[in-house]
Every structure is written in C-alpha cells, then in structure tokens.
Amino acid sequence: MSGGLHVLGAGGHAKVIVELAQAAGWRVAGIYDDGYLNHPGVLGHAVIGALADVPDKPGVQAVIAIGGNRVRFLLDRRFKALDWVTLVHPFSWISPTVHLEPGAVVMAGAVIHADAHIGRHVIVNTSASVDHDCSLGNYVHIAPGCHLAGDVTISDGSFLGAGTTVIPGCTVGEWSIVGAGAVVARTLPANVTAVGAPAKPIKEREPGWHEET
8 A cells, every 4th residue: 555546546436446445545646537637626635647647557546436337347458557446435344255356346334155265356335245156257236235145246347236136046147237226046158238127138139248448
C-alpha cells in the first residue's frame, strides 16, 4: 500500500470503490478517466488524467472502478504491467477457503462461503451472497442483493442484475445477462439476455462481440 492505489474510472461505481478502498486501509494515489476534463472529482479526490495517463509499470497498484464487464475485460488486456489489487470491504464475510483472483472487489455486506472461486476483476456487489463451491469466472458482475446457491457456475463476463437468484448446480454461460429479479432455475447458454422466473433467454448476441474495440 506504500505507493497508494490508482483507480481507473470516475463514475458512480468509482464512488463505491473509493470508499471501499479507504475502508480497507488504502490511500488513493490517483483517479483516471477519459472524461477527466472539468470532472468534479470523486468524493474529494481529483481526477488527474485520462486512462492513457495511468503509469502501466510493475509495482503500480491499481483497481478498475467501472461496472461494465466488457470494459473491465478490455482494460485488463490493455494494461499488462499493473499490479491489480483485490479489495474486500471490512463489513463483508469471506470464508478462509475462498480463492480471490487479482482485481476482484467484494462490497459491504457480501458473504462468500466455503471453497468458492472468484475470478479476475469480478464484482461481488453490496449484500450479495455466494454459497459453497460456486465458481465465478473472470469479469463477472453480480449486482446488489444477488443470491447464488451452492455449486453454481457464473461463466466469464456474465452480469446478474439486482436481486437475481440462482438455484443449486446451475450455470450461466459466458457473457450472458440475467435481468434484475430473475430466478435461474436451469442452465443458461452463452451470449444471451434472460429474464423472468424462471429465467428464459429473450435475446442472443454473436460470440466474441465483447472483444471488439
């Protein structure tokens, strides 16, 4: 923590990340956003430059403070040398057997149980719960109030809207979106948008869409 934390992004999600980082004992070294000109700052911290100004070199500790999964995926590919920090709010609870990958953030009130795996740049948002043996792939975002039962798999890049429930043993395929309040009662394929209780796909996207720049 000696050099402070570099925060990528300055929108509403960044407010939560900055407060989380400070609660976890970090000093904010700088905030970067492509809309930095005339930006009012984030909770008293100035936005000091564009994303291109981030010092991409070993030893620079950083976190992506952007809720969009595709954006986090692209920034992870763009910045090769940064030391991605895992942030855990002190008012969350995480089993000692949980594995957290670099860049993951766990918000206040979240609970993660035994032998869960949380991938790179995953967001476990406010008051979400992840039960035993769940696997969250890279760039996943589970929104506030989501509840994953045991042995659930959320594949890379998927987004679960606020209040989503996933029953035991189900899988959500890569880069899929599940609408707020949905109940995932059976496995969902990749690259779909699904809504309802039980959740059913209503829209499909081409595989690889998220890699387009």
